[in-house]
Amino acid sequence: MYRHLLWVGGLLALLSGCDSGGDESCQRDPAQCESDAGTTPDAGTTPDAGTTPDAGTTPDAGTTPDAGGPQPPVFAKGLEDLSGGMTPGGQRTFLVAAQDPQLSPLSFSWSATAGSVSVGATTSITSEATWTAPACVPFFGTRLRVTATATNALGLSASTHYTVWGFPDCSVWSPAAKPNFRHPRHAATLLPSGQVLVVGGLDDRAEVYDARAGTWSVVGSLATPRYNLTATLLPSGKVLVAGGNIFNGDTVGTSEVYDPKTREWSATGSSVEDRTEHTATLLPSGKVLVTGGYNASGHLATAEVYDPATGTWTSTGSMASARSRHTATLLVSGKVLVAGGMGEDNLLLATAELYDPETGTWTPTGGFDPPRHSHTATLLDSGKVLVLGGDTFSDATVPSSALYDPETGTWSRRSGDQSRYSHATTRLASGTLLVTGGWHSDNRISSSSLALAELYNPETGELSRTGGLSFMFENHTATLLPTGEVLAVAEQGAQLFKP
Template sequence: MTTTGGGMCADTVMSCKDLVPCENDNQTCSVPNTVCVNNTRCNIPVCYPIERASSQRCPSFTRGTITNTTTPRTLATTPSTTSIITTSSTSTPSTTTTYTPSGSSNTSSMSFGRYLHTASVLTNGKVLVAGGYGASGFLNTAELYEPSTGLWTTTGTMSYGRYAHTASVLTNGKVLVTGGVGYSGYLNTTELYDPSTGLWTTTGTMSYGRYYHTASVLSNGKVLVTGGYGTSGLLNTTELYDPSTGLWTTAGTMSYGRYVHTASILSNGKVLVTGGYGYSGYLNTAELYEPSTGLWAATGTMSYGRGYHTASVLTNGKVLVTGGYGASGFFNTTELYDPSTGLWTATGTMSYGRGYHTASVLTNGKVLVTGGYGYSSILNTAELYDPSTGFWTITSYMSYGRYYHTASLLSNGKVLVTGGYGNGSILNTTELYP
């Protein structure tokens, strides 16, 4: 950055070993959603994740140099870019304050640090972590967590390294992984994990390669994949996977192409899709999928267009949307969707605006939000939402600030947080709440 001491135009300075070199032209990146950065600290141009750039810090830029203007740069208007940014070797990494947790506890570490991975609670109670991005690039490795011992063991590897994919536990107990980004670009490949053997097998391919999409297991056992981003841009297409045949079929199209959105299965069997990023920017629109007809219909709009948020189905059937990123930055606002009316209402605000976080519905009906990224730092804070009051309270801090992590509700009622990115490194650490 041309401003002395201003640091990189991003939330944190990554280790050079974690970054992929730019293409031979030293201006473009083969890794989607990255920008080629000519950082003298790394000695070579490297591909930096554009989603780690902060609109609160980044001035507008022209090809080759960032200039110190007062006009903020709009983020993620295009999921990939060929611009090159020059940064200074005097950049100062941002730091995250680590607190002593009062209610969370560390458990054993994974074999691989990873972010934008998936975590699935299997029918035997173990947690399967698969893929993501690590120090060696796109990961095809998978690991199993055993809650009774707190230990991790490696299991079979996928055919494709991938991140920003989905993983769904099918009614037969197998896990279906779909899409994501890998070394060959946007993936339409899908794979099945069999817990009884620990092996992966390939299954039918989707019509569209996509990442940052959603996958929902319907009441009929089929899996609905929606939206995402692919070679043709933002996708409004949806597809259905039939476990009995291993084949994909096209389903109805949404009104809006979107990615970094959410999809929630309602108590009536319909699927609610909310927000995300579209061609007009961050979306406040929501749509409903009816499995019996295969059709989509618009429903009430949120107060705020947002992406990188969470959506949780509460025990009362309502859907709680929290945080995310939009035109005004990171949100601490939350909203409730009522399926009986199709309307949204505002509810309590979190103490911290955050995106790239997680939300878990606990056995007591409360919602636990963990980590994420805020205006100035990677967050180790956690908050609890009480549906009976509509209020949020701060709960114990995690040992590590992290985002792009996962959170899984175990059969013993605890929440397992895994991996993510934090304080300049890709994390292999895991934590339990409470």
């Protein structure tokens, strides 16, 4: 033990201040530090430094049971005691020194949670590295850490850390040009040109966003103003608008088609039933499946199919359960998965059903817990479907997700998500999911909208914040652009997300 105190004391005396703001000679020539720390009489070659009976061979020096066997390296100069902050994008050079109680040479490694580390001069007891800090962090309050690790010949390691925080938010969200009109509860569709058609709200107006120019332009108006509508891109490049509510809350049964070439709308066949808060899904055949919703008669279990070739609607098989505010997802198999929603007597549903376009029939396919409505359902690269969030009458917002496996027809539960409903989930080119806005409530008395965006890794279930929105987003749309950016549009305005 006396030997350990001697070399630790010697290193501390020689290396005091040997970081970027300390002993400049050690910074310029780390080998000098090694020379001073290991060849002088008091550093390990004289009888009192490791060869005398009381310095390493006596019972109390590391070979007796009270020493615990082989020991990991000990840092004589670490990173924990360093003071001073860091400038975003700035650099700082660190020097650490350690020694092995078994007196074997050490190897060093460096890492950082963000930014980059360049390793400099390294000896058997010292190591130098320069850290270049990032310009920003994923969200405000993120702590950054630089770590130096020393490992001895036995594979035993010890680490020292430098931690800093207070870096600015990366602000991956940027303002987009403000739409010409307010569009509460609208629909947004990516056109083949890369432009985005936004239509609906409390009036009949529509407009197109040009991502290249970053501008909005007004296009033709709907014949019937509506909100809570669906808008589906057809194989022809035209857009089918169906259902919704008019300003007094009555449901709509008419349908209209937008032509990007003329930038005008034209009437097409009316649906078999008027409906709102329904779903519309483009089938592999090019036809459009519309399911559920509600009208003056109540919640609907019916479904119908639109044929763009004839401009007509026909009834197809009905679901086992009437539902609105549910989701409908086209699977790799060509079948459609319908999940959750609000049913008769406003009871929430945890059931799911599969629609087969070949037979026009529905089959049950398990369910999830808890029941919910106003959630999202996203097809993943794996072919599975991830349900996020939702609202329940018992637990308000749902802090859990559900994963559907079409191979087994079963659901599994994941927990730990940000609870929210009436949000948007967008699958990025990387496969990561961008989850934006929505409402959050801890009870049934009050709720608040979220100016919050998160990235969800469907493989690991990890959720991380990614900048803040400038205003509240709920009942909004989030459209993936050809550039990889996401255009989020709410009643208050628009913003762009850059991955």
